[in-house]
Structures are given as C-alpha cells and as structure tokens.
Amino acid sequence: MLFEKIKSPGLAHNSYLIGDDGKAAVIDPRRDVEVYLDKSSAEGFTIDYVLETHRNEDYLIGSKEIARKTGAEIWRADDYLDYEYGQPMEEGEEIEIGRLLLEGLHTPGHTPGSFSYVLYGYEGEPWMVFTGDVLFAGDVGRVDFLGEEKLEETAGDLYDSIYDKILPLGDEVILCPAHGAGSVCASAIADREWTTIGIEKNLNPHLQYESREEFIEEVGQMLEYPPYFNRMEEWNLTGAPFLSEKKRPEALSPDEFADIQDEGAVVIDTRTEVSFAGAHIPGSLSIWKDNVPSFAGWFVDTDSPILLVSDEGYPEEEIKHLYRTGFDNIKGYLSGGMISWHMQARSSETIETIRVKELCEIMKGPKDCRILDVRSEDEVEEEGEIEDAINIHITQLPDHYEEIPENVKVYVFCGSGLRAMTAASLLKREGFENIGVTLGGLTGWRSSTCPRGETRSSKERGLEIADSLWLG
Incomplete structure (x- = not known):
C-alpha cells in the first residue's frame, strides 16, 4: 500500500496520495504536481485517478496537470458549478484502487456540492475519511461563501454532513482533512498532525454543542475573504494554465x-x-x-x-x-x-525599528506617539490588548488608512515583527513617513520586564492572566 500526506506550507494545505497493487489516486492536488508524479513513480505506481473534495477558493488545484501527464480520470465535486473538466462525483460512487475502495459521500456545508471520500481497507471496513474542508482537527469548515443570507442553511447542511455521514463511520477512523493549522478555510484549526473521528468527538469544540441550533449559531459566521479568492474560484472551474508551459x-x-x-x-x-x-x-x-x-x-x-x-x-x-x-x-x-x-549606486530606503524595552520606556513618558497593533481580533482577545493602541488587523489596513495619525510617531506592533514590517511597508507606500516597527512584537514583550496586565477575555471573567499585555 502507498500512502503519503503531502503538505504545502503557508497555505496549510494537505493533499493525499493513496495506492495499492500499482494503482494510485491523488486527492486535492496542488498546482505544482511533480511531487505526486515523483513519489508514485518511485514506488512503482501509476496515478489513475484524481479526486476533488470541492471547488477550492484558497489555492489552485492541479487535477488537469496530473491528467495531462498521466491520463488519470478526474472526479470532481460541486456539480452545480460550470466546470470545464472532469466528471461529477455522485453519492455512493465507488472507485477501486487495487484492493482498496474509495466511496464518495456528499457532504454539503462548506460548499453545496462538497464530497468526502471514505477509504475502505482490505477487510472492507473504513480506514480513513478524506473530509476536504468539512471537518478539521479542532474546527469545521467555513460556511460563508454563499453570503450572509445563506448562513443558517449552509451551517445546517454542515451539521447534517458531520453528524449524519462522517461521525457514524466510527471513532477509530482516521480523519484526513484538506487543511491544517493556519488555513483561511476555517477560523481555528488545531495543530494536530493526525487525528481520528473519536479524537475530534472529544476535543473539537464545534462538536460539543448541545443542539443543531447552537451549532448553526456558532458556526454560521462571515469570515475574511481575501481578494485573490476570486481568481481561485475562476481558474478552479476552467483549470489553471499549465505550469509545465x-x-x-x-x-x-x-x-x-x-x-x-x-x-x-x-x-x-x-x-x-x-x-x-x-x-x-x-x-x-x-x-x-x-x-x-x-x-x-x-x-x-x-x-x-x-x-x-x-x-x-x-x-x-x-x-x-x-x-x-x-x-x-x-x-x-x-x-x-x-x-x-x-x-549600481541606486537609492534605497529604511524603516526605523525599535526594541520592545525601548518602546516600553517611551510609553512611560509623554504620549507623543501611538501604537498600531495589526494582530487579529482573536489574537488580541487571547493574548491581551495594548491600552490606547489603534487596533486594525493587517488584512484590513488598506481600508483604514484614514485612521492612522500622521502628526505623531506610529510604532507598528504584531506578534513577532514580521507582519508589522509588512504593515509599515504598506503605510510607507501610501506616503506615511513617521513610522517605526517594534522588533520582537508580543513575543519580545513577554520576554522583557515590561508591565503586564489582563486579556480582554480575562476581564470579562474577572480573572488575572500573567501572560497578558498592558501598556499605559
């Protein structure tokens, strides 16, 4: 048997290569497909099938490129969309891979036509389920792609897919989602390299709700939508231009x-x-x-x-x-x-940097500067807020330039300093000159002797958390 989990860093994308008796299938391949070809060839397998769990929004799928190079059949989900390649997967469709069997399960919610694939082993029992963006380690898929008016419907579909089709497969079944921690396809995927249905039943917070209605209320939220998703949605219907060309x-x-x-x-x-x-x-x-x-x-x-x-x-x-x-x-x-x-004697520019200890000392004096905190709302809630800081998540900064003062020094702050520098470069491109970046960010702050206080969530509970943050 051949089994490989292939990760794409940055996108937190997982794809899978499964094979037996010389035949192999790839589930949710990325655009640069050499890794699948090389790994299957090295083990003496040919790629006969490519399966997609849904029309992806966050990366370009490599199905057509694999089919072009290998002649593999493409089975795709979301048949309600106008695809220009592949054949639609149907509920109960079975694909034999040597002695193994893959069965399609229609699991709507993340998208209306999402499919999961159950891998049955040599004994005919389910070994694994490839859930795409329906169920993750510690989270469930986002359900907002059809708009706010459809949230109740799509969240309800996701609940039904999870509880009626995936969980009944059995606690021992290995769960293989399309994303890991850090993906934009959910809000808080856990950093668990491997998981099972049983582990998720015990640890996944979205599987602890007492009713379908509570699940819908908590999961049915609008999340951030990066502009590049539009290109992904278009090219994942037509097939992206071939990288080999x-x-x-x-x-x-x-x-x-x-x-x-x-x-x-x-x-x-x-x-x-x-x-x-x-x-x-x-x-x-x-x-x-x-x-x-x-x-x-x-x-x-x-x-x-x-x-x-x-x-x-x-x-x-x-x-x-x-x-x-x-x-x-x-x-x-x-x-x-x-x-x-x-x-070549060409001009370059600089951006001022400051260590957290220096910033701490500055903030003890006259307030002739401001702090721009570009961490996300979730980070601020969990890690602590900076008193009197301007809170704008980095992804939303271009829509809020008017909130940044130009008459005082602005120090940009994040978790480590990397995103702060991205934000500073955006501001500089817009003509802001009085900008500095805090090196080390929150990580450096925690390592310093600067004062600490309470997180927002701890204030609500009336508790003190030593690792939270305070400036004032």
Whole structure:
C-alpha cells in the first residue's frame, strides 16, 4: 500500500496520495504536481485517478496537470458549478484502487456540492475519511461563501454532513482533512498532525454543542475573504494554465529590474524584517518568504506584474507560493539582491525599528506617539490588548488608512515583527513617513520586564492572566 500526506506550507494545505497493487489516486492536488508524479513513480505506481473534495477558493488545484501527464480520470465535486473538466462525483460512487475502495459521500456545508471520500481497507471496513474542508482537527469548515443570507442553511447542511455521514463511520477512523493549522478555510484549526473521528468527538469544540441550533449559531459566521479568492474560484472551474508551459522567471540586473518597476510592477521583498528595515527598494512591499501565501493575496492584484527581492539566489519557494495562488505574472527577481542594487549606486530606503524595552520606556513618558497593533481580533482577545493602541488587523489596513495619525510617531506592533514590517511597508507606500516597527512584537514583550496586565477575555471573567499585555 502507498500512502503519503503531502503538505504545502503557508497555505496549510494537505493533499493525499493513496495506492495499492500499482494503482494510485491523488486527492486535492496542488498546482505544482511533480511531487505526486515523483513519489508514485518511485514506488512503482501509476496515478489513475484524481479526486476533488470541492471547488477550492484558497489555492489552485492541479487535477488537469496530473491528467495531462498521466491520463488519470478526474472526479470532481460541486456539480452545480460550470466546470470545464472532469466528471461529477455522485453519492455512493465507488472507485477501486487495487484492493482498496474509495466511496464518495456528499457532504454539503462548506460548499453545496462538497464530497468526502471514505477509504475502505482490505477487510472492507473504513480506514480513513478524506473530509476536504468539512471537518478539521479542532474546527469545521467555513460556511460563508454563499453570503450572509445563506448562513443558517449552509451551517445546517454542515451539521447534517458531520453528524449524519462522517461521525457514524466510527471513532477509530482516521480523519484526513484538506487543511491544517493556519488555513483561511476555517477560523481555528488545531495543530494536530493526525487525528481520528473519536479524537475530534472529544476535543473539537464545534462538536460539543448541545443542539443543531447552537451549532448553526456558532458556526454560521462571515469570515475574511481575501481578494485573490476570486481568481481561485475562476481558474478552479476552467483549470489553471499549465505550469509545465510557463517560462522560468529571469534573473534581472538592477537596470532591468528598475525599468520593469517603472512600468508598474509590484516589488515584493521576501527578506526578513530586519533586512528590509536596513535597506529596501523604494516602493517595495515587505512580505517575508514564508508569509507570501498568507499575505500576497491581500495586497497584490493577481494580474499585477511582480518583481522579487530575496536573500538568496533563485527564489524558488516564493515563486512556488505565488504560482499556487494564481500570481502568474512574475517578471523576474533581482540578481545579486540588494548588494547588486547598491553597487549600481541606486537609492534605497529604511524603516526605523525599535526594541520592545525601548518602546516600553517611551510609553512611560509623554504620549507623543501611538501604537498600531495589526494582530487579529482573536489574537488580541487571547493574548491581551495594548491600552490606547489603534487596533486594525493587517488584512484590513488598506481600508483604514484614514485612521492612522500622521502628526505623531506610529510604532507598528504584531506578534513577532514580521507582519508589522509588512504593515509599515504598506503605510510607507501610501506616503506615511513617521513610522517605526517594534522588533520582537508580543513575543519580545513577554520576554522583557515590561508591565503586564489582563486579556480582554480575562476581564470579562474577572480573572488575572500573567501572560497578558498592558501598556499605559
């Protein structure tokens, strides 16, 4: 038997390769498909089937690319949509993979046509269930893609799918969701590498509600919707352009790089926050390389020409991240990085940084500065708020520039400093000059001797939590 869980960092996406007796299937493949081809070939398997659990919104599916290279059959979900490839999965459809059997279960909720797939073993008993975005470790799928007016209906569908179809499979069945912790397809997926139906029945907070009505009320919420989702929804119906036909992004000299930037390209600098603060190309956007899949889709249009600046040579991981989320218009990267840029006597800019201890001392004096906290509302609730801070989640910052004062120094704060630098680069591109970034963020604050107080949630309970945060 062949079984591989293949993870895509940044997107927190899981796909699966299953095989037996020389035949294999891939469930929810990512766009760059070489990993499936290489792993199956190395084990002596051919990929005969590709199965999709739903029309994905957060990454581009690689089904057509695999079929093109292997001749595999594509079975897709969400038949109510106008797909241009594959054949629709139906309730109870069975696919034999050697001595193994995959059965389709219609599990609506996340999308109306979502499917889960039950893997039956050699004895005919269910071994695993691939739930897509219906049920995760510690969470359930978001149900807001049809709009607020449909929340009650879609949350009810999700409840029925989980309780009527997935949980009855048995506590011992291994649960294989399409995402892990950090995905935008749910609000709080747990960091459990492996889980079972029984574990989720015991630990998943959304499976502890006393009634269907309570589940609907708690799960039926509108969540953030990154703009790049629109491209994902479009290309995941037609099939994304084949990566095998794309030209490798070029190494560019400083002169070539500057010419393309002058024509309107977006410069994404994927170095660390400290490197970006020390010197960066004017007008560039700071997104640390591991954060590219999380934030590029919020701040860069999917059709925009893109230039990359990195600490390394060929920025392979960054390019993979961008391709997986539909950013195909990559013009190239700066050959030699910022060293080559400066060797051509080209101008660069800096952003002031400050350590948390220094910020603590400043805040003890006259309040001639402000703190912009770009952590999410959930983070603030859990970890503690900064007194008198301006709270704007980084993903919402472009819609709230008018709330940022320009007549005082603004120090940007987050969990570590990486997102704060992204926010600072956004502000600088909008003309804000009096900006600084707090290095270390909340992590540094907790390691310092600065005063601490209570989280918002602890205030509501009237309890003291030592690890919460206070500034004043």
